[in-house]
Amino acid sequence: MNKINLSAYQPIADIQDNIVFVNNGNVVLCYKGNLPEIYSLSEKDFEDMHGAWFQALKSLPVGTVVHKQDIYLKKSYASEKLPNTTFLEKATHEHFKGRSHIEHSCYLFFILTKNKALNNPKYVNPFRKVSKGIVQELDDNIKSFVNSVSDSVSFINNSRKMAFSPLKAEEIQKLTSNYFNGFNEGYDTDIILDKKSVNIGENHFDALAINSELCFGESVQSSKTNEKFTSDDFVFHQGFIDGLGLTLNENHIVNQILYLEDKQKWRKLLDKKVEELNKSSNFGSQNKVVLSKIQHILDQINADDNA
Secondary structure, X not given: OEEEOOOOOOOXXXXXXXXXXXXXXXXXXXXXXXXXXXXXXXXXXXXXXXXXXXXXXXXXXXOOEEEEEEEEEEEEOOOOOOXXXXXXXXXXXXXXXXXXXXXXXXXXXXXXXXOOOOOOHHHHOXXXXXXXXXXXXXXXXXXXXXXXXXXXXXXXXXXXXXXXXXXXXXXXXXXXXXXXXXXXXXXXXXEEEOOOOEEEOOEEEOOOOOOOHHHHOOOOOOEEEOOXXXXXXXXXXXXXXXXXXXXXXXXEEEEEEEEOOOXXXXXXXXXXXXXXXXXXXXXXXXXXXXXXXXXXXXXXXXXHHHO
């Protein structure tokens, strides 16, 4: 059993506005999201949102890591702010007082990694000991990254369907403290690493990673119909993975992480593979099938560049 003492290995070296300098040399820009009300969007709205995300993120620098995090926590509704004078107001106040619900918070992080190799220990482990001089000034590289992220966030906000605002330093500190404290309230505790799970105070954590497109079935859409509420007269749409986020009535976190790799590098590798398969396509039907799939991927990359 391993224990992490957060006070001895602070992951944050410095915070400037919404920019976090992490102990492993990474730079993180932090935003909080205000998303549309559930079931308020049509199929076209979801397509428009998907297009906004695609256009906003595709121009970010190579090596950028984009992390969208949705945190769902079970809470009791505090009705103190509701009016409590008339008969109806009192009835409403009592009806919602202490009612259990799921509180949803959305965050968006843009990460500039010091080491481009994603499996580098300095990138993977934010708790490793480093020299105290790792905090760096906003050099030209970071300034360029900040400007690129600002343009991307502005593009998303201009879609008028979502709004992301920079987190303040105290909000970042609070979120970090709550996260590494396992969202336990009223006391600080350690992270206990067991072989099969992670225990933080009274909360037990487990993780499910979806790291292959095969996990999604035959097709992936920007939205799907909610069968529970849809009828002949009304159609309710929800995001493709909203079933995991919105209908799981327990504390949970949904992380979506994008690694923006070098398209030119992959294009060269795929072009070389296509050339090799073209030479050997007559030696078996399997080669033709693989060639067709790789050519389709290349066509998608070229289409994305021209979009």
